[in-house]
Amino acid sequence: EPEVTQTPSHQVTQMGQEVILRCVPISNHLYFYWYRQILGQKVEFLVSFYNNEISEKSEIFDDQFSVERPDGSNFTLKIRSTKLEDSAMYFCASLDRGPGNEQFFGPGTRLTVL
Amino acid sequence: AQSVTQPDIHITVSEGASLELRCNYSYGATPYLFWYVQSPGQGLQLLLKYFSGDTLVQGIKGFEAEFKRSQSSFNLRKPSVHWSDAAEYFCAVVRGSGSARQLTFGSGTQLTVLP
Numbered sequence: 134e135p136e137v138t139q140t141p142s143h144q145v146t147q148m149g150q151e152v153i154l155r156c157v158p159i160s161n162h163l164y165f166y167w168y169r170q171i172l173g174q175k176v177e178f179l180v181s182f183y184n185n186e187i188s189e190k191s192e193i194f195d196d197q198f199s200v201e202r203p204d205g206s207n208f209t210l211k212i213r214s215t216k217l218e219d220s221a222m223y224f225c226a227s228l229d230r231g232p233g234n235e236q237f238f239g240p241g242t243r244l245t246v247l
Numbered sequence: 248a249q250s251v252t253q254p255d256i257h258i259t260v261s262e263g264a265s266l267e268l269r270c271n272y273s274y275g276a277t278p279y280l281f282w283y284v285q286s287p288g289q290g291l292q293l294l295l296k297y298f299s300g301d302t303l304v305q306g307i308k309g310f311e312a313e314f315k316r317s318q319s320s321f322n323l324r325k326p327s328v329h330w331s332d333a334a335e336y337f338c339a340v341v342r343g344s345g346s347a348r349q350l351t352f353g354s355g356t357q358l359t360v361l362p
Binding site: 137164166168174175176177178181189191224226228235236237238239240241 | 281283289290291292293296337339348349350351352353354355
């Protein structure tokens with residue numbers, strides 16, 4: 134069964150450093166998402182991506198964040214200068230089509246900012 | 248604005264007992280509603296979804312949920328809980344349209360199953 138994969142599973146970084154979180158969505162999917170979950174809190178939407186551009190972003194997704202689909206398979210989230218409060222689990226998701234369809238989630242990357 | 252409320256932060260049930268997890272939503276139009284489960288250290292797995300038709304939907308692992316428009320609810324149920332059901336459960340609604348369609352999640356309900 135096709136699945137969304139994410140690497141690394143755990144990333145530890147120093148405050149102020151840049152990190153890139155990688156995702157490989159399901160191959161025939163068209164819509165891509167990043168969500169984050171701070172420990173003990175709800176899952177929050179960050180950004181959606183379709184047709185090689187951002188379609189919507191939340192207020193969390195400020196200028197420190199960027200997304201890219203550099204080739205036909207990868208979907209990346211970059212944080213330019215990490216802050217302590219960026220420590221969270223980051224989930225990638227992809228969707229085939231249709232608002233009622235399932236978004237498939239990856240296993241997540243746990244980001245720890247020291 | 249669309250929102251999802253899960254009133255119960257933590258629920259404890261005995262194995263074999265029935266389960267109901269509550270979810271209330273606030274949404275102007277007919278919502279697309281989902282229940283996801285998250286086991287420790289795992290990603291989010293879809294249990295079931297509703298977007299039209301029969302208001303009682305069946306999902307995986309023996310779960311079902313009922314959409315009640317009059318109560319703005321989409322409660323998750325299982326007649327007999329298994330120890331492996333211990334996890335965190337999230338109710339979610341799709342908001343946005345076109346290419347957006349992001350999920351708005353509730354704050355989750357942590358389920359503990361006693362032997």
